[in-house]
Amino acid sequence: MAIFNLKKKEIECKIVYYGPGRCGKTTNLEYIFQSFKKQVTGEMVSINTEGDRTLFFDFLPMGLGKIKGCDVRVQLYTVPGQVKYSSTRKLVLRGVDGIIFVADSLEVRREKNMISLKDLQTNLREYGKSIFKVPLIIQYNKRDLAEEGIPLMSIDQMDKDLNRQLKVPSFPASAVKGSGVGKTLKAGLMETLKSLQKEFKWAK
Amino acid sequence: MDIGVQIKTLLNEAEIYRAQGLFSDARDKYQAAASIITKIQRLKNKKSLLKTISGKIASLEETTQKVSTGPTSPELSEKGQDLIKDLFGKNELEKAVALIKFGQIERAVEELTNLLTVEAYRVSAANYILQCKIRIASTDEAIEQYKDWFASDLFAPDQLEAIREYLQTILAKKGVVADLPQSVKGGSSEKDPLFFEPEDDMLDITSIGITLSTGPEKGKMVEFDVNFQSGDMLSLIVSKTDETLIEDLQKGENLKNVQFYSPIAMFTGTAMVANKTKIEAGPKQGDFCLDLKVTST
Numbered sequence: 001m002a003i004f005n006l007k008k009k010e011i012e013c014k015i016v017y018y019g020p021g022r023c024g025k026t027t028n029l030e031y032i033f034q035s036f037k038k039q040v041t042g043e044m045v046s047i048n049t050e051g052d053r054t055l056f057f058d059f060l061p062m063g064l065g066k067i068k069g070c071d072v073r074v075q076l077y078t079v080p081g082q083v084k085y086s087s088t089r090k091l092v093l094r095g096v097d098g099i100i101f102v103a104d105s106l107e108v109r110r111e112k113n114m115i116s117l118k119d120l121q122t123n124l125r126e127y128g129k130s131i132f133k134v135p136l137i138i139q140y141n142k143r144d145l146a147e148e149g150i151p152l153m154s155i156d157q158m159d160k161d162l163n164r165q166l167k168v169p170s171f172p173a174s175a176v177k178g179s180g181v182g183k184t185l186k187a188g189l190m191e192t193l194k195s196l197q198k199e200f201k202w203a204k
Numbered sequence: 205m206d207i208g209v210q211i212k213t214l215l216n217e218a219e220i221y222r223a224q225g226l227f228s229d230a231r232d233k234y235q236a237a238a239s240i241i242t243k244i245q246r247l248k249n250k251k252s253l254l255k256t257i258s259g260k261i262a263s264l265e266e267t268t269q270k271v272s273t274g275p276t277s278p279e280l281s282e283k284g285q286d287l288i289k290d291l292f293g294k295n296e297l298e299k300a301v302a303l304i305k306f307g308q309i310e311r312a313v314e315e316l317t318n319l320l321t322v323e324a325y326r327v328s329a330a331n332y333i334l335q336c337k338i339r340i341a342s343t344d345e346a347i348e349q350y351k352d353w354f355a356s357d358l359f360a361p362d363q364l365e366a367i368r369e370y371l372q373t374i375l376a377k378k379g380v381v382a383d384l385p386q387s388v389k390g391g392s393s394e395k396d397p398l399f400f401e402p403e404d405d406m407l408d409i410t411s412i413g414i415t416l417s418t419g420p421e422k423g424k425m426v427e428f429d430v431n432f433q434s435g436d437m438l439s440l441i442v443s444k445t446d447e448t449l450i451e452d453l454q455k456g457e458n459l460k461n462v463q464f465y466s467p468i469a470m471f472t473g474t475a476m477v478a479n480k481t482k483i484e485a486g487p488k489q490g491d492f493c494l495d496l497k498v499t500s501t
Contacts, residue, residue, distance in 0.1 A: 022225045053271065083430070083431075108226065111488065119434070151217075
């Protein structure tokens with residue numbers, strides 16, 4: 001949950017990158033860490049396994065400067081995507097203010113995307129949140145693999161699978177090449193801050 | 205598509221999936237390529253091609269094994285533990301509890317032991333220490349810890365009674381009968397506002413074993429991977445080729461002697477068939493989705 005210090009005019013909020021295993025959540029954060037050095041306010045921390053799979057979470061703090069008179073800080077997290085780390089995902093999701101759902105564009109991962117989205121919905125519900133109300137952006141990652149002749153789902157198909165009811169902003173991306181990462185993050189930040197503005201009415 | 209191009213495409217896909225860490229998808233593509241190669245009557249280097257693919261599959265299986273049996277909660281560095289405390293706890297007690305939730309039990313016990321000297325957290329800290337003792341050692345250790353505290357003057361009588369009641373509840377859930385020394389009758393029954401009820405954590409279950417009760421393989425235990433878990437509900441995808449194994453299972457049926465395999469423990473329990481449906485569309489068309497509710501462990 002966002003921390004709002006009225007006296008110091010500071011807001012700190014939490015955005016979580018969610019999605020199935022190996023979809024590119026950590027790669028997103030790594031790219032942000034490398035490319036947005038001015039906004040990054042600390043080291044990126046990754047707690048992962050030997051195989052470079054996220055074990056607990058990745059963490060990256062950012063400062064966005066003053067927005068409507070308030071100093072805005074953001075904490076970016078990723079969750080582990082592997083099925084067996086379900087309880088850790090739930091822990092990391094606690095107090096989330098905005099979510100970026102990273103979907104894997106590979107055709108072979110279609111089912112995993114849907115299972116992960118369902119998992120997100122379940123975990124949010126356990127915190128009394130609705131997936132339809134929480135600030136949410138969807139990223140369709142790994143679009144670059146089309147160039148390697150790997151079967152990808154079309155954006156239309158992925159939108160139908162994952163966004164038919166949610167109708168949230170979605171962005172194609174290639175986290176490994178960096179394309180779409182900044183746009184996704186910017187949209188995620190805007191949706192989150194819009195929601196917090198309504199909640200705290202700080203900009204009035 | 206030309207056979208040669210087909211094989212090349214499959215091997216290319218397999219390589220990319222392997223590089224992406226998608227080991228089972230990579231294995232499927234290697235196997236598909238091997239299957240095509242096997243059917244070709246005359247192919248130069250057929251044997252060596254199949255041997256190479258077989259080697260790649262074996263290597264994938266080794267890596268898959270390593271990944272899937274890796275520790276669920278290894279002990280992190282002090283820096284990692286400090287980060288967990290900072291990010292997931294607002295006060296000292298919450299920080300210690302965060303350590304427990306991320307499996308950093310030894311460090312959690314250290315922190316909680318320090319909190320025994322803080323009046324506001326004393327009872328909650330003690331309860332969590334007992335929880336940890338049970339988790340990393342045994343109920344006997346937790347009982348011994350309580351008895352040590354009972355013999356000391358660290359706790360006021362009503363605090364000791366609250367701790368005793370808490371430990372008695374956990375032991376009862378585990379079917380352990382213990383005669384815990386009692387300092388006062390009817391201690392504070394007021395719920396400690398700082399204490400977080402231990403969640404009845406359902407361990408992450410990665411696969412289950414069901415003993416077949418009917419059919420030609422009656423009495424045999426068959427294993428299925430858990431596709432998705434939400435609390436005590438498990439979803440399995442059963443291949444259409446295994447239909448005969450589950451065709452007699454009916455919704456509402458109780459399954460006894462179910463083996464549950466989690467990354468840290470294997471345990472036996474019972475489950476109920478919550479749902480059984482055939483998948484009508486998509487890549488798993490024809491397979492079955494079997495939902496089981498864990499009823500006891």
